[in-house]
Amino acid sequence: MTLSCWQDRSFEELLDADVAVVGAGFSGAAVAWWLAHSGLGVTVLERASAGAGASGAGRGRIAPPEALPPGEPRDAARAGRGWLLERLLADREHRVALRRGADGALHLDPRRLVELLLEDVMARGGVLRAHTEVVGVDPAPHGVSLRCPACTVHAEAVAVGVGVGLAMLLPGLAGTLVPRADALWARPRDDTWEVGDASPAPREATHAWRRERLCTRDGLPRVHRAAAAVYALVGVQEERWDLGFFAANRLTEMLVQGRDPEAWLWGDGVA
Numbered sequence: 341m342t343l344s345c346w347q348d349r350s351f352e353e354l355l356d357a358d359v360a361v362v363g364a365g366f367s368g369a370a371v372a373w374w375l376a377h378s379g380l381g382v383t384v385l386e387r388a389s390a391g392a393g394a395s396g397a398g399r400g401r402i403a404p405p406e407a408l409p410p411g412e413p414r415d416a417a418r419a420g421r422g423w424l425l426e427r428l429l430a431d432r433e434h435r436v437a438l439r440r441g442a443d444g445a446l447h448l449d450p451r452r453l454v455e456l457l458l459e460d461v462m463a464r465g466g467v468l469r470a471h472t473e474v475v476g477v478d479p480a481p482h483g484v485s486l487r488c489p490a491c492t493v494h495a496e497a498v499a500v501g502v503g504v505g506l507a508m509l510l511p512g513l514a515g516t517l518v519p520r521a522d523a524l525w526a527r528p529r530d531d532t533w534e535v536g537d538a539s540p541a542p543r544e545a546t547h548a549w550r551r552e553r554l555c556t557r558d559g560l561p562r563v564h565r566a567a568a569a570v571y572a573l574v575g576v577q578e579e580r581w582d583l584g585f586f587a588a589n590r591l592t593e594m595l596v597q598g599r600d601p602e603a604w605l606w607g608d609g610v611a
Contacts, residue, residue, distance in 0.1 A: 353491040357383035357467070359595060360486055360495035362474050362509065365395035366450070367501030367561075367576045369457040370588035372466060375499070378596050382466040383493055385486065387473035387505065390458050394503050396451035397551035398578040399524060399535040404444035405582065413560060413583060420586035421446070427460075428453070437532045447532060450578065477509055477570060484569050497595050500572040503554050510566045517554040517575060524549055553577070561587040563594070571595065 361372045364386035375382045386392075402424075405417040428436050428448070436456060437449040458468055469491070476487035483496040500509060507514035525541030525548045526533045533547075541548040556562060556575035561584045564572045573591050576584030 355383060355467075355469075355491055355493045357381050357493060357495045359383075359497045359499060360385060360484070360493050362486070362498065362500045363393075363502035363505070364390040364454065364458060364468065364470070365393050365501065365503065366391075366454055366457075366578070366581055367395075367503075367573045367584060367588065368499070369395075369454045369461070369501075370576075370581075370585050371499045371501055371573055371591055372461045373457045374589050374592035375595070376461045376464040376466045378592055380596070382461055383495070384458065384461065384466065384468045385472045385474050385488065385493065386468070386470050389470045390468065391451035391454035394551050394553040395454055395578070397524070397549060398450045399537065400448050400450045400533070401441070401535065401579060402446040402448070402581050403579045406444065408580075408583075416586040417580065417583045420584070420589075421582035423589075424453075424582060424585050427456070439530070439532055447535075449532075474509065477567075479568060497569045497571065499591060499595065500566070500570065500574075501576075503574075506554060506572070506574065510570075510572060513564060513566050513572055513574065514554070516556070516562075518557060519552065520555050521550060521552050524551065563587050563591045565594075 358381040359375050361368045361382060361384045364384050368384060372382050372384050405414050405421060408414040408417055428438055436452045439447050441447055462468055472488050474486050474488055477498065478485045480494060483494060484498045486493040486498065522537050523539040524535060524537050525545040526535045527545045555577060559577055559580065561576040562574050564574065566572045571591055573587055
């Protein structure tokens with residue numbers, strides 16, 4: 341019996357990368373950005389489009405670092421906030437809608453931020469494969485093999501930055517996270533939006549939507565070594581994208597230096 345054209349896998353595209361990043365939300369984009377700036381060849385795989393998931397559906401509000409308890413997380417948030425602001429203010433051609441709230445919070449266009457980070461990745465030779473779902477992660481000689489419907493990606497290491505798809509790729513890790521759903525609304529304000537998370541939405545709201553995400557119980561992001569050459573950045577919350585950007589830098593350092601990280605960046609690993 342011969343194989344049909346749909347069954348014959350010999351026509352799959354084979355791709356090679358130093359590091360493959362799964363997910364093109366904020367976590368994946370942040371990791372890819374740091375990797376590209378470290379001189380590594382990066383391929384980003386996204387099952388939909390960049391920022392199409394919880395990242396792009398968020399409020400676009402980053403809380404001030406002072407909202408965190410004193411210590412390393414607050415210091416890390418300040419560092420990550422500085423890096424993000426430096427990147428945003430350097431964008432002359434496509435300025436991200438950015439303003440500061442009275443409480444010191446930053447308000448920005450979350451999907452545009454993700455796109456901006458990935459544009460920089462591609463300008464440095466990185467590859468973004470949208471509408472490419474990863475259906476399996478397998479060990480391979482000298483790295484990891486990622487199975488997708490139309491291609492296979494071989495990489496020396498993999499960084500996973502997905503949210504709701506984590507259960508399929510890394511089931512053991514997904515069990516440490518808690519699902520959360522938010523009802524959001526928005527109304528025009530000056531040259532941007534005022535966004536809230538109360539339900540029902542106020543009468544003057546022009547938009548109302550819902551998003552789903554995975555959270556750690558303490559709200560802090562985690563860097564985890566899930567398997568040989570497979571790392572994950574999980575639990576990055578939009579209100580703490582500054583902390584997530586710092587965590588992405590830490591994950592990149594682990595990959596570049598080729599060392600095994602501690603299981604978790606902060607805390608004891610119990611979500």
